[in-house]
Amino acid sequence: MEKIRTIIIDDESLARDLVKSYLSEMDQVEILGEYSDGFQGLKAINDLQPDLIFLDVQMPKLNGFELLELLDKPCNIIFTTAYNEYAIKAFEHNAVDYLLKPFSQERFADSIAKAIFRLKNQTEDSNVIENLKEYEDKNVEDLNRIVVKSRNKIDIIPVNNIRYFEAQDDYVMIYTHDGHHLKQKTMKYFETHLNPKEFCRIHRSYLIRIEEISKLEPYEKDGWILVLKTGEKLKVSKNGYKLLKQQLGF
The missing domain is CATH 3.40.50.2300 (Response regulator)
Structure with a gap:
């Protein structure tokens, strides 16, 4: 050998x-x-x-x-x-x-x-x-940063710089104040490993930082749209609405 x-x-x-x-x-x-x-x-x-x-x-x-x-x-x-x-x-x-x-x-x-x-x-x-x-x-404590590799570049993203996450098939798009990054992880992973006092799963496709919320607007029958401080609009599921009510206390 x-x-x-x-x-x-x-x-x-x-x-x-x-x-x-x-x-x-x-x-x-x-x-x-x-x-x-x-x-x-x-x-x-x-x-x-x-x-x-x-x-x-x-x-x-x-x-x-x-x-x-x-x-x-x-x-x-x-x-x-x-x-x-x-x-x-x-x-x-x-x-x-x-x-x-x-x-x-x-x-x-x-x-x-x-x-x-x-x-x-x-x-x-x-x-x-x-x-x-x-x-x-399964065992990591609350995340305080996320490492993303794209081509020959590695970015270390502080969690406090993240605005929201969007599910994209087997990947998650991470939207920050500086841009966006694609990560091969599940939404469940981030939902489990982020502080629930800071983030909320408003939809199967969206996990948002609570302090980024500007307002909630009614959408069609019994539906809601979440408006972020940037003006972006994201759909809210029924379960997501319940979670928002619990976390925001309205």
Whole structure:
């Protein structure tokens, strides 16, 4: 078997040094590079196509899960993190392994053995990325930003800059004060992960920021149209109207 080509993505230099130190005693692994933030790491993954990635979860600029969401194809990941609230057992069913800092050399060697077995036997799960994304979707706290990739550009959108969301088949169009962005997510995902005090699902196609509302206007028989501060008009379903009444107290 050829050497396992790997990269290390972690914002802590001591953590990267520890992984490099452990790997220095393993002839079967070749380190292609180390990176201190998610943006650098994402570029390296796309450019170098490593066999294995050591990935931290909590990082500035772009965290591990946001990076994961931007990958074009599945890959083998060993998570290295100081946080245990990401349900270690759940991740071990998807990623190659999950190392909780500080981890021993023996524990690290076990992870490498798992990676070698997967690569040798070609047992890589093609659903690794999707499964991890799904797990993150179910367990993430309220969103405070959204990462969107379009062509060669990555935008990080603060939630407080979003006016409303519109469903478009398997995608969602995100309308901000600066423009709009297309994201491959479901409306249910955003409805579940946004603060219900700030956003309301007024229709199966629309999720709006409450403070963007200007007024409600009657539409046909027993129907309503929501007018935003920009003058845009969006349909309101019967259930959406009930939710608005509850949240606005009218």
